[in-house]
Amino acid sequence: MQRILIVDDEANVRKALTTMLRKAGYDTREAANGEEALTMLADYKPQAVLLDLRMPGLDGMETLRRLREHGGEPLPSVIMMTAYGMASDVMEAMKLGAFDYVQKPFDLMEVKQVVAKAVAMQQTARERDEWQEVSQQGYRLGELVGLSPKMQEVYKLVGKVSMSKSTVLIEGESGTGKELIAKAIHSNSPRADHPLITVNCGAIPENLLESELFGYERGAFTGAITRKIGLFELADGGTIFLDEIGEMPLQLQVKLLRVLQERVITRLGGGEPIPVDVRVIAATNRSLPELIKRNQFREDLYYRLNVVPIRVPPLRERKEDIPLLIRHFLAKYQQELGKTVTHLSKQAVDLLLNHDWPGNVRQLEHVIERAVVLAGGAVILPEHIMPALYPDEPGDTAGSVDAADPYEGKTLREILQQVERDVIARTLRKTNGNKLRTAKILGMSRRALLYKIEAYNLQQNVQEGNNTD
Structure with missing residues (x-):
């Protein structure tokens, strides 16, 4: 529970603030003057202090000055309270490091909002300090793993942008972890308790994407027998992540631009604008x-999205992170697959370090997962890795007598999924990435194929081809 110290010589002011803040879920303590407040700080360690400017004895300005000089770490966010509002006092308080000020007689809701911002800012500062400490050993933020300077820059941007409402555009090749960046921004923001909704703009058919995003009213079109709430409404108060934004149809881009400009949506078949408080992250x-x-x-939508750009480097530009990623994925699949694989041979590690990784981190993860499945003992050897790195080369597990059983330790469902994935990947390569031809050859709908491509992380097979339908 967040702790708030209320410092004011007027008992009725302290009581009103205490009642309001406790109802909001804060833990509070009161001090009647500056001396009392300074003695309480060490043991209570509040996240924020509401400090009256004019008090007998040690006034608020001197209390703030002493707090900054001798308060220790981490320092609380200080909100000054004043009935006078003199410009000189406000400026001096800001110079001394006050977070904000409220003027008496104050609106309790305004105070509540300022306190919430102060606590969030103080929390973020402490988390950034913790991140910097962790980075000395090997940086990791959620599922993001890396120590390289380029990833450190990404982490810094995530930390800076998380507390803002600004729209973010994440750029990077497939498999670099753009969705993980979006999750990190959301989970470290004030919106973390609200939904994060992910939309793959390339995986939803064009005629369905608009209704998915904005919803529709009953009778809007044939088959609309009930009202549907769109994803923007469902994400109200939270974040919507628009993945593969470059695949969005031009007609829909116009409507997205209106949402970003006016913060309202209109359901299909509806005429009433609906306000939405949604942070947009695109990739x-x-x-x-x-x-x-x-x-x-x-172009106008691009500039609306590109408020804070974050470029995620491809794995080939941060190969110093590969050993960390290997350990991370090895530990993950040891647990998930119940295997006793403990490490990779030096030759296997060298293979991974020297590969160009066109599929980036996602490809590395699949290689490690497959190697853990194939390894018969505690050590992953080159032969457990080569078939995944060079699937079209002679000596693949399907035709090698000496290779380990590719289905060892797998359930029937996992085997069928592996076969289905391999068949789809092979057919995509044969059709030069043409999704429509691939779907016809395999006897499935284009929509079903798009779902499988997403589920099996085969986007690189599509992008390697002409990707024409």
């Missing part, structure tokens, strides 16, 4: 400026 593995040149993406 793309394509160059949006190039799409703009081809008239495939709106």
